[in-house]
Amino acid sequence: xxxxxxxxxDWVPEPPRGYVRDLRVRWALEExxxxxxxxxxxxxxxxxxxxxxxxxxxxxxxTHGDLSIFESGAILLYLGHLSxxxxxxxxxxxxxxxxxxxxxxxxxxxxxxxxTLAPEQKQFDGFVESRLKHLEPVLAxxxxxxxxxxxxxxxxxxxxxxxxxxxxxxxxxxxxSYVARATSRPSFLQAHADQLAHFAAADAANSELPRVG
Numbered sequence: 144x145x146x147x148x149x150x151x152x153d154w155v156p157e158p159p160r161g162y163v164r165d166l167r168v169r170w171a172l173e174e175x176x177x178x179x180x181x182x183x184x185x186x187x188x189x190x191x192x193x194x195x196x197x198x199x200x201x202x203x204x205x206t207h208g209d210l211s212i213f214e215s216g217a218i219l220l221y222l223g224h225l226s227x228x229x230x231x232x233x234x235x236x237x238x239x240x241x242x243x244x245x246x247x248x249x250x251x252x253x254x255x256x257x258x259t260l261a262p263e264q265k266q267f268d269g270f271v272e273s274r275l276k277h278l279e280p281v282l283a284x285x286x287x288x289x290x291x292x293x294x295x296x297x298x299x300x301x302x303x304x305x306x307x308x309x310x311x312x313x314x315x316x317x318x319x320s321y322v323a324r325a326t327s328r329p330s331f332l333q334a335h336a337d338q339l340a341h342f343a344a345a346d347a348a349n350s351e352l353p354r355v356g
Contacts, residue, residue: 145208146180147172151338152202153183154345161335162305163342164215165203169334170297171219175226181341186349216248219294229294240289247298250274255306271306275315283317286324300325 149172151165165181172179184193189200196204197213204213205221212218220241223230231237254274258267281288288295304322306312312319325331 147177148206149179149181150184150196150202150204151181151341152186154186154349155342160339160342163202163338166334166338167215167297167301168203168205168218169337170331171222171229171294173330173333174297175222175228177222177226216244216298219297220244223294231289231291231293236289236291240293240295243288243295244298247295247302251278251299252302255302258311259305259309271311275311275318279315279317282321296325
């Protein structure tokens with residue numbers, strides 16, 4: 144079908160670096176050893192072409208030949224069908240991985256994202272705490288969500304590491320250990336370094352942009 148091409152912003156301010164969601168896709172591609180290229184779209188201006196591929200003007204999206212896929216979960220699911228390294232072939236394990244992938248997006252990230260955007264707003268605490276309390280015994284009982292490392296772990300670990308950035312996992316040792324275990328994988332380390340380098344390379348050209356933080 145042609146090359147796998149990942150599209151992300153050409154530049155972002157310092158605070159979100161290392162957390163922009165193209166990292167999830169980079170991580171999966173590195174984990175599976177799939178060859179890919181990265182292309183940039185403007186952070187400052189959303190073109191009509193951008194909205195053709197991502198209707199909300201966000202990143203990432205992935206193209207594979209004439210196929211274009213947006214939303215990080217959908218991209219990971221697509222890549223999972225390209226590589227059994229990312230999604231197990233056995234029916235039960237595959238179903239469990241897919242279930243946990245959607246849980247990461249719809250149950251955990253939905254609760255945690257408002258809190259990470261406004262951690263001082265105490266009304267969000269109960270929501271994220273309820274998710275972590277249910278997730279803690281699950282992660283205490285297993286190394287990876289579907290038995291082997293999969294796209295479910297890429298998504299869940301990425302969601303939880305943002306929570307951990309704000310020290311919310313201090314009372315959840317199994318969740319914190321899970322994040323440490325996942326982010327010590329060479330594929331994550333490579334993806335994380337590549338994202339930081341990608342945005343750092345554009346700093347000089349974008350030095351006129353206001354900085355945050």
